[in-house]
Amino acid sequence: MSESALPEEPAAVLPPQETPFARFVSEYAESPVAVVSFIAVVLIVAIALFAPWLSPQNPYDLAQLDIMDGRLPPGAKSPEGWTFWLGTDDQGRDMLSGIMYGLRISLSVGVGSAMIACVIGTALGLIAAFAGGKLDGGIMRLVDLQLSFPAILVALMILAFLGKGVMNVMLALVIVEWARFARTARSAALVEARREYMEAARCLALPKWRLVFRHMLPNCMPPIIVIGTILVARAITLEATLSFLGLGVPITEPSLGLLIANGYQYMLSGKYWISFYPGIALLVTIMAINLVGDQLRDVLNPRLKR
């Protein structure tokens, strides 16, 4: 999807301090769509985690595949007697197993890169906010620069030079994502810095790092979590697009994006299932994450409170 297919960044405003977790939950649960989405996300994560035990086949083991089973329609029987519920791709890979394993790759790439980017970006954002002056200016200049270039282009360049592979994709995604975390963390921290508890902490002459990481960070988390959720969805889409362009993950361990790309060639010849089901899986995953992120933002952003 489009580049900054991001909703506007959450304002760096905190939920009132006294809001307990229960209140957050009940507010979140106000939207049935959001609840369904949350359940969907939990289910998807569970499927991805337990794919090796749930899937009928290990789609990454070439010895278990047979091209003679290739391109079978949904519901066809395997030679061993079990059913390819979602059909097979051109290599004879069971699509259901392929999607389960593909979810693993897509989610781990998406979540993994977002987490690393989150750690790096948040740390830099906090440092910028706390240090101020030249360091702040330098970091923020870098952030502006990074954000002024479209992620797809930067990722494309990085992968063109590094070659494909899960690690390289993650690296590319981290490079394009850290800046958003940094910006969010910095603006949240600037708001926090003016609060009384920070004044109090400063008066106690606590060490700086303690001040930042023990006291400031936890209070900056809500906007970072919101942006993180959305960036996970974006990372998954980006990975799929990169795989589609032939620069993503390796062919024998396809992610959802690569499964779609592989099936893409068969769309015109009516073998829709190779591309269609992974497409649906990708769509549901990204939509669910986006909807959760949407509700999180609404709940955590008091300006939108009714």
Added chain:
Amino acid sequence: MTTWMLRRLIQAVFVMLAMTVIVFIGVNVIGDPIEILISPDADQAERARAVAALGLDKPLWEQYWKFLMGALQGDLGRSFVFNEPALKLIAQRMPATLELAMTAVILSVVLGIPLGLYAGLRPNSIGGRTIMGASILGFSLPSFWIGLMLIMVFAVQLGWLPSTGRGQTAELFGVQWSFLTANGLAHMAMPALNLALGNIALVLRLTRAGVRENLPMDYVKFARAKGISPSRVVFVHVLKNIMIPIVTVVGLEIGGLIAFAVVTESVFAWPGMGKLIIDSINVLDRPVIVAYLMMIVLLFIVINLIVDLLYTVLDPRVRLETKE
């Protein structure tokens, strides 16, 4: 204002320099352009000749130095593949990408704002909810997949629109444009819509959020109290206020669209810059990759500048100096 512009400019030059160094090293790391360009039949003597002909036998720093000297005189090198100046190649492809991106921008504004207004004014109606749901879908669908679906339905199944390519063009200001002919427009419809989808969703959501934030505000209440008609309140007062973030984002998105055209152009075989860069990466045509990146950096700096300037025009409270 001038210092601010100057600073931007220096920054741009620095970024471009860094870019060129990265590309020079990157291309060198990834592979040997000769291996890709040369005929498979070529023997070792022919290979050595080709390496020398492209200047690739020199040490990397020397190649880079030569490039820098050329760049200072406005010469970004010749494409290894086409044996034409890289800048000329890019300039030839640019109109195709620009018109696609501009059409996408127009589509996203023309469709996004009315839908967003509706969803913002009636957030709990079925229509409003449907629009919001669809907008999430707009974000979530990978655009390459949508592109193929569009081709499947409108070109292959229904036969309404041509599947790929740019179609007929007509000349305006010495450049060939597709939007001037009916055939060209028909060719442009699907890729432009495909490219615009994400942005329609984005503009829609921005508009909706803006409406929802502005409606409870005092000035709206005052305007209503003064007896101004509700439609005038929305279309004049509220819209004027929410235009600022929309203009900013749409402006910034032009760059994103031009970059994302890489995917759309690949799917629809649209002969623009995006396709050129993908092809160039595939054959390691270093001069074109370098020139393209430099152009993109320049383009982005210009876009950001224009957006910032527009911002001051639309919102007099913002002064450029404060941005420092």
Added chain:
Amino acid sequence: MGAMRWMAGAWMLAGVAGLPAGAAAQTLTLAVAASPTSVDPHYHNLGPNNGLAHHIFGRLVEADPAARPGPGLALSWRAVDETTWEFKLRPGVKFHDGADFGAADVAYTIARVPTVKNSPGSFLLYTRSITAVEVVDALTVRMKTRVSTPLLPIDLTQVYMLPRGLGAEPATEDFNGLKHANGTGAFRITAFRSSDRAELARNDAFWGKKPHWERVVYRMIPNDSARTSALLAGDVDVIEAVPTQDLANLRGDKRVAMAEAVSLRVAYLMLDLSRKDGQPFVSGPNGEVLTTNPFQDVRVRRALSLAINRQAIVDRVMEGAAVPTGQFLAPGSLSYVRDLEAPKQDIAAARKLLAEAGYPNGFRMTLHGPNDRYVNDEKVTQAIGQMWSRAGIQTKVDALTWPNFIGRASKQEFSAFFAAWGITSGEASNPLRALVATFDAQKGTGSANRSRYSNPALDEVIARASSITDDAARGQALIAATRQAMDDVALITLYQQKNIWGMKPNLRYVARADEATYAEDVTVAP
């Protein structure tokens, strides 16, 4: 907003103006799968460039659809002695600008080939053996060669003739700008937009058969699905390189007619022989480091070949768009070995050979291949990985983009890789010299021998075979050399691709072995 209103106005205007009518009469729109990079016929020796150039320029010797040399701008040729070829030129041939074609143009062309600036792939390859061009009379030209060069006429099927009127060192840009695009071909070029389209107009003064088409729109659509859908949507009349995954459907579709021919492109596997001790991507059955290179043993190479089910790859992955093979060329070639059949899959025999070679439990290895270069490259690579895994060799598959792949393959970084080779000359001398002969920069042999296979005895057989001028005798010698190379499993040949064209049902195309798409060979069905 003002600009928007203006744009909308322009849109509407354009809608009213519409298309010029009648442009469709005798216009052929064809879609090629790869973009020519230049109109200069000597700039870059590349299939797509040569394909477009054919429409505009002419060659002394033209290859027929089965890749056999035949008269072009030369009517006949003979070897005067060991190192001299004489060509009799076709009388009455004119360039597009009206100038006569003659011997002086041939001399001009041969002299021009090495002077093309910045050429990344020169045609010098085909003319380097020529030491002097002698203009005997207006229609007779003699070429002296350094050593006996029996294949010179075949080499000249690659070199397009230019008029001497272009003067000293015509620039590639002026060809692309169409100023210099002046040839003897059946069409003139009227527009060239790289990576998009070229437009051609019939040359009514052409010496050969007059093409049916007054205008040709030569579109470039590298994307496979896009090409098929352009045909199905009726945007183009003919497409080349029909994607294999659409074959089954298109064959049953009344909107489409097909034409196919077995190509000169052979898919093969190479096993690294540059190392004696160990391999970067091979380890023992349990992952332990190997200190030997299993591929040095011909029994292992044979076992790997026997473990492959070529027919299954052809049927299931290539969807019938290939022919299984155990040698370089398909039947019909001068050097086809009649009794050398494609090896049948025999896993038991493969396991036995592995055991004899000292690998009863097989080994682990990685097979590399490109993912964007050849038809179904990464799918075939995976299928081979499956088959080897089932024969006891636990195989991983890694598919890389071409720049990445070929750079590393050329540095012997892989243990085994998949690739394909297009045999432009149509006989085995070319793959034997390039793929099998020992890598030797001085002699120019083994230029694509990335496995570094080396067999001095075979080198000699190959060298001797390729210097025989008499076709029949050379054919026999090449057959012997091919047999020896295949017996020693110098490389594992898999299949020959088929070239497949798709077109509107009222059209016919003479399918070619060399993958080229020529507008004049597209005819309307009677």
